[in-house]
Structure formats: structure tokens, C-alpha cells
Amino acid sequence: MLTLTFLGTGSAFARRNFQSNALIEAWADSPASQAVPDDIMLLDFGSTGPRALFQLIQKQEFAYLQGQGRNHGRADYGRIKKLFVTHLHADHVGGVEEFAVLNRYASSESREASRAFQPALIAAQDVMERIWTNTLCGGLGAMNGRAATIDDYFDVQPVSRVDDACGSFEVGRGYTASVFATDHVRIKEKYDWPSYGLIFGDDRTGETVLFSGDTRFDPQEMRPRFENATTIFHDVLLESQEGALHASIEQLQTLPQDIRGKMTLYHYGDNWDDPSFDFVSREFAGFAEPQRRYTLFA
Ligand SMILES: [Zn+2]
Ligand SMILES: [Zn+2]
Numbered sequence: 001m002l003t004l005t006f007l008g009t010g011s012a013f014a015r016r017n018f019q020s021n022a023l024i025e026a027w028a029d030s031p032a033s034q035a036v037p038d039d040i041m042l043l044d045f046g047s048t049g050p051r052a053l054f055q056l057i058q059k060q061e062f063a064y065l066q067g068q069g070r071n072h073g074r075a076d077y078g079r080i081k082k083l084f085v086t087h088l089h090a091d092h093v094g095g096v097e098e099f100a101v102l103n104r105y106a107s108s109e110s111r112e113a114s115r116a117f118q119p120a121l122i123a124a125q126d127v128m129e130r131i132w133t134n135t136l137c138g139g140l141g142a143m144n145g146r147a148a149t150i151d152d153y154f155d156v157q158p159v160s161r162v163d164d165a166c167g168s169f170e171v172g173r174g175y176t177a178s179v180f181a182t183d184h185v186r187i188k189e190k191y192d193w194p195s196y197g198l199i200f201g202d203d204r205t206g207e208t209v210l211f212s213g214d215t216r217f218d219p220q221e222m223r224p225r226f227e228n229a230t231t232i233f234h235d236v237l238l239e240s241q242e243g244a245l246h247a248s249i250e251q252l253q254t255l256p257q258d259i260r261g262k263m264t265l266y267h268y269g270d271n272w273d274d275p276s277f278d279f280v281s282r283e284f285a286g287f288a289e290p291q292r293r294y295t296l297f298a
Helices: 049-056 060-065 096-106 108-113 125-140 219-228 249-253
Strands: 002-006 022-026 039-043 082-084 120-124 155-159 168-171 175-181 196-202 208-211 231-235 263-266 293-297
Touching (some): 049 060, 049 096, 096 108, 096 125, 120 125, 125 155, 249 263
Parallel strands (some): 039 082, 120 155, 208 231, 231 263
Antiparallel strands (some): 002 022, 002 293, 022 039, 168 175, 196 208
């Protein structure tokens, strides 16, 4: 079984929800029969991520992530073996410095192995090329006695491109996450600033679940992916703005009913529960619920 739990479902600037980061858990069987999943991955970890994760682990199903002793009830990051980063906006990477530092100095894995635990850092090649110098180096670039590099904190795993495709990586046993480019920020043109989404696949059944990442409305590229997927998680902007970096609710409403019916919306603003958005639960699969475990593949 593969499950996805949003730490938060809000936009970059939401105050009533945490930012849209997720916890992916792979299970040989299911949460009903296992206390701890076989593989655990964070899908982005923004500036509200640490606080959101702290809230999540107060729930009994996620208590296995609680740290002991020196963690003072914080999550034991060492249990999370992988982090995938879609792109470098702070609502997706703002918590990565903390993730790196606490893994190195305070995770159970580091204590037990008496060497620093290095979680896998997974990203498309061009995100990986930028994440150290553009984002992490300021806080992580030095430690007592010496300069530090990304390899002091992470097992760096860029996703390698295969022909025209962005490549893929394994999650748990029997599931594949395929990376695709999203039309998010444009410096000059489509896809010229690195940003990605994921298609989760069940190797056994061939079913797929689409996680849009941050993207503008991009029906030409996305339509075949929408049609193939059994479930779609799509980011949304609740107000229309010229040059917006996310698909607006009006744009998503132009999609056919069979696609909207399997589309759950996330990355929304603080006004999602205004009665004027009541139509979302009728016209779409609804707004994503924070901190609810969604089953991607049974
Ligand atoms: Zn975002
Ligand atoms: Zn973004």
C-alpha cells in the first residue's frame, strides 16, 4: 500500500493551514497491520513543515515518528529516509536546513550508528544543481572547525533523465515516482525555471496517481496524465490573477467532469471555506484535507 498525508494543504502564504508538503508512506501490508511503514519520504519540506510535522505526530497513527530524549517530542527525522524536493520556493524547501541539522546531530539513526545519518535527498538534476548554492549553503555551509558541503548532510540522489523524460525513482517496493517538469515560474518561457511534479505508479497494476507540484494551468501537457490517473492532486489558486504561477479555480473548472471528479485541490488560500467555494465539493473531488492519510494504492 502507498499512502499520502498532507502536512498542510495551504498556499505559500496561508496562515490557517500549513504549506502544502506531504508525507509518503509505503507499506508491505497496511497501516492496520503495521505500526511503522517500510519506506517513508517527505515530499517537500517548507518553512512551516517542522511545525506541521510536530502537529501530525501528535496523532496516534503518526506517533511512530516521535523522537525520544533530546528531541523533546520533536519528530525523529532519522526515521524519514528520503526527501524529494519539487522546486526551490521557501514553502517547499524552507524546512530543509532544520531537517539536515537535526538528522546530523539529533536523530536516533545518527546516535545508533555513531556517525551522522544522511537521508537521501532526491530531486531533478537542475534542482539539485541549485539547492546547495541557492538555498542551503548559507546556513549549512560551515560547521565547527571546517567548511561543509551538501555531502556532509545528505546522500545526494539526482534523478537522472532518460531520453526526453525527467526520470524516476523507487518508493518502497513496487512503486515508482516519475518526475515531470511543471510550468511554474517563467523567466522568459515555459519550463525555463526548474520545478517538478510527480506521477506515482503501482508497478503491479499500472495505476497512476498524479501530484501536480506547483504549476500553472497546462492542459496541453497535463491532459494525457489526467486521463491516465486514477487520482489527481492539483494545486489551485482561488482568485484569478494575471500571470499567476498556479492554476486558477476557473481554469480547472474548464476540464471535463470525469477529470474534475477525481481531482482533489490543494495549495489553497485561507478563504477556501467561504460559502462561495461550496461548488468545489460538487464539481471536484473536493479540497484536500490536511493531516488525513490518503490511500494512493491499496
Ligand atoms: Zn508552493
Ligand atoms: Zn512554487
